Every structure is written in C-alpha cells, then in structure tokens.
C-alpha cells in the first residue's frame with residue numbers, strides 16, 4: 001500500500017494533530033487505512049493479499065466506523081484491498097468519507113474504474129499500479145492489465161481526480177523508472193515507488209524472486225532523488241529517498257532500532273482496519289488481535305502494542321512516520337505540494 005500526500009487542509013490538520021500528540025501523548029487515529037476486502041480481480045506476482053481470504057465487515061459497519069473516526073479526529077483515509085471496487089457499497093463508503101471532509105485516497109488496480117468513476121465523487125486521489133510499459137507491466141500483473149490501468153488513469157483525470165501511480169522497485173521493473181516518470185508527466189500524475197515486500201502478509205511466496213540487487217536498487221533510488229530535485233513528479237519526499245539510500249540493507253526493510261525521525265508512529269497516530277475489522281498498527285505489520293465488531297474501535301486502537309519493528313522503508317509508512325514526527329523538511333515539502341495543488345485548483 002502506498003498512500004498519498006494530503007491536500008493542504010488535511011496537512012494542516014495532520015500537523016496540528018501530531019503536535020497535540022507530542023504535547024499530550026494521547027493516541028489519536030489521524031490517518032487510517034481501511035482494507036475493505038482481500039478479494040482481487042488481478043494477480044500481481046509479488047502480492048500475497050488475495051491468497052489470504054478474510055471475512056468482511058458489512059457496509060453499515062464501515063459507515064459507522066467512518067462516523068466514529070470522524071468524531072475522533074481522523075483526517076486522512078486510505079481505502080484499499082484487495083480490490084475495493086469489488087465492493088458494491090464502495091460509493092456509499094467514499095461518500096460518507098467526503099461528508100466528513102476527510103482526505104480520501106482510493107488504491108485500486110483500476111480495472112473497473114472507468115465504469116464506476118461517476119459514483120466516486122469526493123475522492124482526494126486515486127492510486128493505480130503502473131510497473132512500466134505494456135510488456136513490463138503485463139508480465140508483473142497479467143495480460144491486458146496495462147491497457148486497463150491506463151484507461152483508469154485517464155478516467156480519473158477526466159473526472160478531475162488527482163492520480164498517483166505506484167511502481168514496485170523490482171528486478172523486472174528497475175529499467176522502467178524513467179518511463180514511468182515520463183508517463184506521469186504526460187498524464188498529470190505523480191509517481192510513487194515502493195520496495196518489494198518480502199515478508200508479512202502482503203508478500204506472496206514468489207516475492208523474493210523480484211527483489212533486485214542492493215546496488216541496482218541504490219542506483220534507482222539515486223536516479224529518483226535526482227529526478228525529484230529536478231522537479232519531476234516523484235511522489236516521495238527527498239527525506240525518504242535519502243533515508244532509503246542510507247538504509248543499511250534494502251533487503252531488510254524493517255528495523256528494530258529507531259532511525260532518527262523515522263521513529264514508528266503506528267498505533268499512535270495511524271492504524272489499519274482489516275477487512276474483518278481487526279485493528280493493527282500499519283498495513284505491512286498487521287499484527288492486531290482486537291476487532292471493531294467485537295470490541296469497538298476505541299478499545300481495539302487503545303489495545304495496540306508496539307509492533308515488531310521501530311522503523312521501516314515502506315514508502316507509505318515511512319512518509320507517515322516523518323509527517324507525524326513533524327520532520328520539518330517533509331512537512332515543508334508537503335506544504336509546498338499542497339499549495340501547488342491549490343493554485344491548480346485541485347484541493
């Protein structure tokens with residue numbers, strides 16, 4: 001899962017919430033990821049999510065949870081899966097988030113998006129996987145996936161919704177990084193990149209085969225940093241790219257020591273609610289045991305304990321950790337991005 005930078009209003013609320021947490025130490029779910037389903041109509045090679053079916057909360061339970069999160073001060077929601085578009089109630093869920101003024105991101109393979117985009121007003125951003133040109137992307141996902149993904153990008157843009165692409169930095173995709181940035185520029189999108197998860201529930205058994213050599217990964221990260229500095233649409237902060245470059249071993253994305261302001265804030269200012277309602281600190285380390293159906297969100301969130309890691313290179317988690325640790329360069333970068341969006345009339 002790769003979430004996105006919040007719009008200006010969301011950023012101000014996020015920073016205020018983080019400052020409050022600093023002062024009071026009171027846990028607040030400022031950002032929440034909702035995994036609506038593990039079902040998926042796509043089969044990306046390194047992904048293990050659809051291989052682990054789970055029960056799913058009913059629409060009314062998600063709506064009630066969203067109301068509760070709004071009361072608790074949640075400002076950012078990421079709706080993900082599996083494939084969230086497989087839920088017929090997705091439009092109602094997105095609409096409820098919009099009613100509460102939450103900055104809402106939808107992560108989707110995009111395959112049914114052109115037909116459903118009209119139902120999804122109120123989204124802040126859509127994130128769509130894009131691993132390279134047709135041959136590269138289809139080899140990673142499945143035949144026909146590239147054309148469906150591009151159609152989804154165009155449908156979202158036509159509907160006036162901001163678009164982000166998500167590219168795995170994998171053995172078979174590293175040579176496509178520049179191509180992805182060209183595509184993002186041509187389609188008014190921003191491109192995020194993510195290391196392959198090799199363990200945990202989000203990884204398939206075959207994920208390790210896609211892990212690139214450390215040297216090759218560092219070359220790609222240096223290229224992304226240069227592209228970012230040159231103003232290309234890299235949806236990763238300079239701070240994150242530099243942190244990844246100084247990470248001791250990119251094949252081990254989780255660490256049990258604090259890395260300066262990458263200190264883990266999962267379970268303190270953000271969390272994940274699984275398809276079956278289990279509340280965990282974050283998506284890669286879904287280790288919670290209490291669920292919203294039996295215990296209620298408050299108790300499940302309060303019951304979260306420190307995870308097995310203290311810092312990580314997962315793109316979404318690391319950016320959230322920088323933001324909620326109030327890392328100054330990251331907050332300033334986000335503010336500049338938010339202002340640019342405002343000037344373009346996007347948020």
Ligand code: SF4
Nearest residue numbers: 040042044047082109
């Ligand atoms: S990465 Fe997303 S789209 Fe691909 S199989 Fe996994 S859940 Fe489905």
Ligand code: SF4
Nearest residue numbers: 264282307309311312
């Ligand atoms: S450091 Fe925190 S946010 Fe990152 S994977 Fe570990 S528990 Fe999740």
